[in-house]
Amino acid sequence: MTQDDMKKAAAEAALEFVPKSGIIGVGTGSTANYFIDLLATIKGRLDGAVASSVATAERLKRHGIPVVDLNEAGTLAVYVDGADEATVHRALIKGGGGALTREKIVAAASRSFVCIADEGKLVEVLGRFPLPVEVIPMARSLVAREITALGGEPVLRQGFTTDNGNVILDVHGLKILDPVALEERLNQMVGVVTNGLFARRGADVLLLGTANGVRRLS
Numbered sequence: 001m002t003q004d005d006m007k008k009a010a011a012e013a014a015l016e017f018v019p020k021s022g023i024i025g026v027g028t029g030s031t032a033n034y035f036i037d038l039l040a041t042i043k044g045r046l047d048g049a050v051a052s053s054v055a056t057a058e059r060l061k062r063h064g065i066p067v068v069d070l071n072e073a074g075t076l077a078v079y080v081d082g083a084d085e086a087t088v089h090r091a092l093i094k095g096g097g098g099a100l101t102r103e104k105i106v107a108a109a110s111r112s113f114v115c116i117a118d119e120g121k122l123v124e125v126l127g128r129f130p131l132p133v134e135v136i137p138m139a140r141s142l143v144a145r146e147i148t149a150l151g152g153e154p155v156l157r158q159g160f161t162t163d164n165g166n167v168i169l170d171v172h173g174l175k176i177l178d179p180v181a182l183e184e185r186l187n188q189m190v191g192v193v194t195n196g197l198f199a200r201r202g203a204d205v206l207l208l209g210t211a212n213g214v215r216r217l218s
């Protein structure tokens with residue numbers, strides 16, 4: 001079974017969490033893309049979806065799924081999205097695709113966050129995947145110095161601007177033993193918009209595609 005097969009299996013398992021009507025939140029990335037393609041097969045029962053990125057909005061529209069502004073949608077029943085790393089406690093690193101801020105907003109607006117991933121994303125300690133931090137451009141150097149003082153190695157994501165017009169610092173060299181504390185610490189830095197730790201509010205359900213089927217952690 002390939003990594004893509006495992007992503008697809010996790011995406012398929014998430015269909016069970018899609019309500020019979022209403023509006024859901026949809027994430028960004030290759031695993032979320034599999035979910036969107038499957039969602040198209042049951043689109044008749046949904047009023048629409050809130051997208052966590054421009055790319056996701058375009059894919060939803062191509063499938064004929066109405067894209068709804070979060071401000072018009074109210075609380076969403078469920079948000080389905082991938083992750084770059086996950087622990088058994090369902091704390092995550094996200095933002096490899098640079099959509100972390102909108103992802104965190106849509107997750108916060110949802111009653112349940114269902115995370116879908118291949119089993120290769122499961123780790124004991126978060127941090128081998130560089131932690132994305134979205135930063136207001138003029139604060140780039142200031143925030144980089146503060147992160148270096150914390151022991152991280154920030155690297156500017158070259159040639160990349162987020163959907164919100166900001167830059168991303170990918171922070172290498174972290175061994176994140178207390179993800180909640182680090183998430184809060186980074187959020188306190190002036191100039192930081194969001195960081196890719198989803199620990200204060202992690203996933204409610206983690207669906208991991210494995211060679212032996214989908215493993216569910218909740």
Ligand code: 5RP
Binds near residue numbers: 027081082083084098
């Ligand atoms: C995008 C994300 C993605 O969910 C994360 O990067 C995982 O991507 P993929 O499903 O392609 O492995 O956080 O900002």
